[in-house]
Amino acid sequence: MKAEIIAVGTELLLGQIVNTNAQFLAQGCADLGVTVHFQTVVGDNEARLIEALGLASGRADLVICTGGLGPTQDDLTKDALSAYLNRQLILHQPSMDKIETFFRDRGIHMVESNRRQALMPEGSDPLPNDAGMAVGTALTQDGTHYVLLPGPPKEMKPMFERYAAAWISTKLDGVHPLHSRMLKFAGIGESSLEHELLDLIKEQSDPTIAPYAKEGEVAVRITTRAASKEQADAKLDPLEAEIRSRLGAYIYASEDISLEQAIVRIMQEKGLKLSAAESCTGGLLSDMITAVPGSSAVYQGGIVCYTNEWKHRLLGVPMDVLEGTDAPGAVSEKAARLLAEGLLQRSDSDFAVSITGVAGPGTSEGKPVGLVYVGIARKGCATEVAQLALSGTRDIIKLRAARSALYRLWKLLSN
Numbered sequence: 001m002k003a004e005i006i007a008v009g010t011e012l013l014l015g016q017i018v019n020t021n022a023q024f025l026a027q028g029c030a031d032l033g034v035t036v037h038f039q040t041v042v043g044d045n046e047a048r049l050i051e052a053l054g055l056a057s058g059r060a061d062l063v064i065c066t067g068g069l070g071p072t073q074d075d076l077t078k079d080a081l082s083a084y085l086n087r088q089l090i091l092h093q094p095s096m097d098k099i100e101t102f103f104r105d106r107g108i109h110m111v112e113s114n115r116r117q118a119l120m121p122e123g124s125d126p127l128p129n130d131a132g133m134a135v136g137t138a139l140t141q142d143g144t145h146y147v148l149l150p151g152p153p154k155e156m157k158p159m160f161e162r163y164a165a166a167w168i169s170t171k172l173d174g175v176h177p178l179h180s181r182m183l184k185f186a187g188i189g190e191s192s193l194e195h196e197l198l199d200l201i202k203e204q205s206d207p208t209i210a211p212y213a214k215e216g217e218v219a220v221r222i223t224t225r226a227a228s229k230e231q232a233d234a235k236l237d238p239l240e241a242e243i244r245s246r247l248g249a250y251i252y253a254s255e256d257i258s259l260e261q262a263i264v265r266i267m268q269e270k271g272l273k274l275s276a277a278e279s280c281t282g283g284l285l286s287d288m289i290t291a292v293p294g295s296s297a298v299y300q301g302g303i304v305c306y307t308n309e310w311k312h313r314l315l316g317v318p319m320d321v322l323e324g325t326d327a328p329g330a331v332s333e334k335a336a337r338l339l340a341e342g343l344l345q346r347s348d349s350d351f352a353v354s355i356t357g358v359a360g361p362g363t364s365e366g367k368p369v370g371l372v373y374v375g376i377a378r379k380g381c382a383t384e385v386a387q388l389a390l391s392g393t394r395d396i397i398k399l400r401a402a403r404s405a406l407y408r409l410w411k412l413l414s415n
Helices: 020-032 045-059 077-085 095-106 111-118 153-169 190-202 229-250 259-270 284-290 307-314 333-346 394-414
Strands: 002-008 034-042 062-066 089-091 117-123 126-127 135-142 144-149 178-185 208-214 217-225 252-253 273-280 299-303 351-357 371-378 384-389
Touching: 002 020, 002 045, 020 034, 020 062, 020 153, 020 178, 020 384, 034 045, 045 062, 045 077, 062 153, 077 089, 077 117, 077 135, 095 111, 095 153, 111 117, 111 394, 117 135, 117 394, 126 144, 126 153, 135 153, 135 217, 144 153, 178 229, 190 217, 190 229, 208 333, 217 229, 229 252, 252 259, 259 284, 259 394, 273 284, 273 333, 284 394, 299 307, 333 351, 333 371, 333 384, 351 394, 371 394
Parallel strands: 002 034, 002 062, 062 144, 273 299, 273 351
Antiparallel strands: 089 117, 126 135, 135 144, 178 217, 178 252, 208 217, 351 371, 371 384
16 A cells, blocks of 8 residues: 655744654554655645645555644645545534533633534544544545544644554555564764675665664664564564674664663663763763663763863862873863763762863864764773764764764673
């Protein structure tokens, strides 16, 4: 089954909000075994929406619209679909009863336009809205299936998961669902990873291989269609084993989690504690770690030691290391080492990470933008310091420095 997703809303075209609904629905379709071939965004204009519906119905078996089901005059999706299919809009009484009860129980006067949220094309199946008031719609005409969902994600997601997905499943005839695994990599770039897997990518048929990249990490999704998980595993296991034989040193997870999530998980399992001393990253590493639920079990805290005074006063780095004609300076291997070791001594951590460098836009201590040192001190072992030569804007250098520190920490934890 081929699908097209139509996101409705002028605010999407103006860039005022991000179209996260399309991403969610595309993944939901893939899980059902439905392939999304097209994604369209159209504004709140009935004529253009009818045109989009006509185009979609000519090239897709399933058309999913999200947005435009609300009470105002610019909520036109149901009107457009009814006009396109030549069906009347009728009142769905259970939805109307719910809307009237909502206003009555709160002592709020209900304006007449709210009735629009209970309308649906004649002959369609209602999709209940457990998180809002606008009823969804599902129907089939001339071999094409149509699903209308609300725009707010807090309403759209539960409606799709609880009702629309089940309705779509009844229209599938022998279509096997997609089964995927996400292999997550760190410490290797997209081009280097692709080079190592190029023969597999060129020869792929089933399973398929799809590399993905975002700042600081790379992922490979391997996917197959199968009637059961057992059948899928039989096809995916050999491919994953081959990828691991080539790039296993860089794989930190075989599921879609972040590197910091993997680190927190490992440290929880091993009962280890972590702390950080950050200069040029300004607390970014701490923010990434503490964004992980459960990180309080492993992360003790961080110090943003931005000035030389704080590096000296809080972590004991001698001033003759930080300043002076012949001093190594705050951006140096020695400073990174002493920062990490000073924090390890002053905390109850098993690992202490330090980051010091030049994020830009100007140089510091006569040293170039992008020069960064990452130190990792750990109980009972020698401190390790890595020198990095990073490129990009100030924000990008900070992000790459933090991710590089995470990668080096993960390598030590994994050994």
